Amino acid sequence: MIQLPSQNPPQFSGHETFPLRQLWLRKAYDAVNRQDGPAPRSVFADEEAIVRFGVGKNMAMSIRFWATACGIIEEVEGYRPTKLGHQLFNPQNGLDEFSEHPATTWLMHWQAASTHEKTTTWWFLFNHVVQQVFDREFLTAALSGLVTEHKLRISMATLKRDVECCIRSYVPRLGGDSPEEMSEPLFGELGLIQQNAKGSFEFRRGAKRSLPDGIFAYALLDYWERMPHAGSVMAFDRVAYDYGSPGRVFKLDENAVADRLMALEQLTRGQIQWTEQAGIRQVTRKDAALKNLTEYKYKLLENAYD
Secondary structure (H helix, E strand, C coil), rough: CCCCCCCCCCCCCCCCCCCEEEECCCCCCCCCCHHHHEHHHHHCCCCHHHHHHHHHHHHHHHHHHHHHHHHEEEEECCCCCCHHHHHCCCCCCCCCCCCHHHHHHHHHHHHHCCCCCCHHHHHHHHHHCCCCCCEEHHHHHHHHHHHCCCCCHHHHHHHHHHHHHHHHHCCCCCCCCCCCHHHEHHHHHHHCCEECCEEEEEECCCCCCCCHHHHHHHHHHHHHHCCCCCCCEHHHHHHHHCCCHHHHHHCCCCCHHHHHHHHHHHHCCCCCEEEEEEEEEEEEEEEEHCCCCHHHHCCCHHHHHH
């Protein structure tokens, strides 16, 4: 049985079948970034939403979904920006005010594919599909098994729509009726999946040259933070192969993971160290990275945008 990373149930809807687009997260951040408290829940659904976001009503709801799924906004008596949202899009000192940097795209992929709460199909595809080549039918059938295992009431039509949206997030559909449909999905630029003949798809594994070390470092500590009783030392195999790990989610091969871990010692000024002795490879967190893991991972994120 496939274990879910937390007690939260899987989710296979909410995106209105639209993949994430480049400026949507910034639009969502701007819409809820207020000085007088949380924005009302109607901000994505009222009559002004079409003008506010410059898209149709269904797309406005999709913007809300993706902004919450990627951790840019959160629902607390309405909607408000998260710490990550402020760090990226704050007009005064945000790291990527207009969502133009490849680091942001990699980070949002991590947010979508490393946990299952909002984007279960994305999480399942990048963590539990071990075949190099797959197709829509295989992925839908595998998810159907997950639904059955956990006694969920999800229709096959819902699963098929979710699978289609997930695949089109990385492999854009040619053509489209609107400018938003024809624009490149945000994750398409990562090159993580390529389409083969006859409707099959293939993961592209390797070093991922456009992935900044700062994003890998953030993802490593984010993954570490989710591991109960992980302690200050983590085995290399967990970083490279465990479900929800940077190695799996970013589709890095073993050599690429080792290279990234070796680079972290300089990036963190020795706070994260890579050791290989007597065939045992592991990563160690030192004092600063131990005291407040959450704060330290946000600090490392800044290195991705230098």
